[in-house]
Amino acid sequence: MGRRLLLVAGAFAFVMAGCSSSSSLSGPSVKYYLSLGDSYSVGYQPSPTPGATAGYTAYVAEKTGFRLENFGCGGATTETILHTDGCVAPYGPVAATDAVAYKVPQATAADAFIAAHKESIGLITVSIGGNDITSCVTAANPVTCVATAVSAITTNVTTLVHELRSVAGPKVPIIGLTYPDVILGLWVYPPGRADRGLATLSVTAFRTFINPALKTAYTGSGGAFVDITAATDAYTALTDVTTLSPYGTIPKAVAEVCTLTWYCSLGNIHANTAGYTFIGQQIGAEYARLAHP
Numbered sequence: 001m002g003r004r005l006l007l008v009a010g011a012f013a014f015v016m017a018g019c020s021s022s023s024s025l026s027g028p029s030v031k032y033y034l035s036l037g038d039s040y041s042v043g044y045q046p047s048p049t050p051g052a053t054a055g056y057t058a059y060v061a062e063k064t065g066f067r068l069e070n071f072g073c074g075g076a077t078t079e080t081i082l083h084t085d086g087c088v089a090p091y092g093p094v095a096a097t098d099a100v101a102y103k104v105p106q107a108t109a110a111d112a113f114i115a116a117h118k119e120s121i122g123l124i125t126v127s128i129g130g131n132d133i134t135s136c137v138t139a140a141n142p143v144t145c146v147a148t149a150v151s152a153i154t155t156n157v158t159t160l161v162h163e164l165r166s167v168a169g170p171k172v173p174i175i176g177l178t179y180p181d182v183i184l185g186l187w188v189y190p191p192g193r194a195d196r197g198l199a200t201l202s203v204t205a206f207r208t209f210i211n212p213a214l215k216t217a218y219t220g221s222g223g224a225f226v227d228i229t230a231a232t233d234a235y236t237a238l239t240d241v242t243t244l245s246p247y248g249t250i251p252k253a254v255a256e257v258c259t260l261t262w263y264c265s266l267g268n269i270h271a272n273t274a275g276y277t278f279i280g281q282q283i284g285a286e287y288a289r290l291a292h293p
Contacts, residue, residue, distance in 0.1 A: 031122030033057070033066035035095070036081065036110050036160075040179065041072030041127040042095035043276055046268045053273070054097050057125075059280030061098075064287065066122040070095035071102070071110045077131045078156035081106045107160055114167045121168055125283055126160065126223075127177045129153045129214060134269070136205075137183060142198060146205040150213045157217035165222040173290045175283055176218035176225050180256070180275065181206050181234040185263030187254040188247045199254070200238060207235055224290060226282050232256045 035041050035057045043055015061068040072095050073080075073087035086103045087094050094101070102109035114121055132153050136145035157176070164174055183202035186195045206229045218225040229235070238251040244258055258264035260275030271279065 030120055031064075031066045032113075032117055032120055033061050033064060033068050033123045033125075034110055034113065034121065035068065035070045035072050035125050035127075036106060036164075037072045037125075037127035037177075038076040038081075038129075038131055039072075039074035039270060040130065040177070040279075041125070042070060042074055042099070043097065044074050044270050045272060046262055046266055046270060051096060053276070055095075055271075056276045056280035056283060057095070058097050059277055060123070060125065060283050060287070063280070063284045064123060068098040069100050069113060070098050071100050071106050071113075072127070073106055075131060076106060076128060078128050078153050078160070079132075081128055082156055082160060107163060111163055111167045114164070114172075118169070121172045123287060124164055124168065124172060124174045125177065126157075126164075126174070126218075127179075128160070129157065129210070130179050130269070133205075133210065137198070142201055143205055143209075146209050150209045153210075154213045154217050157214060158221055161218055161221035161223045170222070173287055174218070174223035175286050175290075176214060176223050177279065177283070178206070178211050178214050178226070178228050180232045180261055180271065181229050181253075182257055182261050182263040182269045184234060184251075184254045184257045185261065185267070187250060188258065189264050189267050203234060203238075203253070224286055226286050228279055228282060231282050232260060232278070 041057070043053040043057060044051065045053050057068055057070055083105055085105060087106065100109065133146050133149045136142045136149065139145035161174060161176065168174065181202050184199050186199040188194055211227055211229055215225040233256045234253050236251070236253045238253060240252050241249050242252045242255050243249050244255040247258060247264065260278055261271050262268040
């Protein structure tokens with residue numbers, strides 16, 4: 001912990017030196033929205049042009065009126081967000097919208113920014129944990145793999161949110177997110193080799209292991225939690241079907257994933273523009289609840 005405190009102190013000095021002139025220009029009324037996390041937090045999309053897009057952060061910034069500072073780093077895990085310096089290969093891309101450059105761990109950089117703008121932080125969102133479990137899709141026993149990974153996720157996210165809360169103080173909303181259950185897309189992808197068994201197991205993994213762990217980590221450390229999996233109807237019975245072109249009759253839960261992400265068409269785990277907007281709407285609703293209880 002000593003090294004982390006030194007890093008935060010050093011990063012704080014760097015932020016203060018770099019922001020001294022801009023602070024006077026921004027004025028006391030400016031409120032900042034900090035985004036932390038992985039490729040979801042930076043708005044990555046594989047198509048039509050691979051790279052970071054506005055994602056959900058631009059939507060949230062517009063709706064709240066806060067100035068976005070995006071610390072997100074594609075490929076980040078709950079371990080690297082705490083301990084890996086900078087956002088460099090294979091961790092990338094950085095955010096395309098209001099990306100923040102840093103040479104210390106992402107969490108340390110965010111803590112330093114918060115400390116340097118103590119009275120001006122309006123909102124913090126965190127999207128992390130997905131990369132801790134992606135390899136479980138190909139594991140011999142995916143559910144066991146997820147259950148094992150969840151232990152580290154719980155420990156690391158608890159540490160992350162505790163540190164953010166300690167620096168930000170008790171009033172700043174910290175909203176943690178989970179993900180759409182993109183693995184439900186295996187119901188239709190790849191064509192001719194779909195794995196409906198694994199798609200079904202993914203629902204159990206999110207509902208029983210991943211999301212309860214994330215909820216505990218965020219809310220137990222003074223944050224809030226938005227269950228994007230539930231919001232995208234992933235827990236709807238797979239016998240409840242609808243029709244979606246070009247897939248025909250499929251479960252409604254699968255259709256939601258196909259509509260909001262790239263998985264059904266490209267096998268890619270990221271949200272599309274509609275998906276990121278939907279996530280932004282869920283954040284906006286939670287922020288409104290926290291701001292006006």
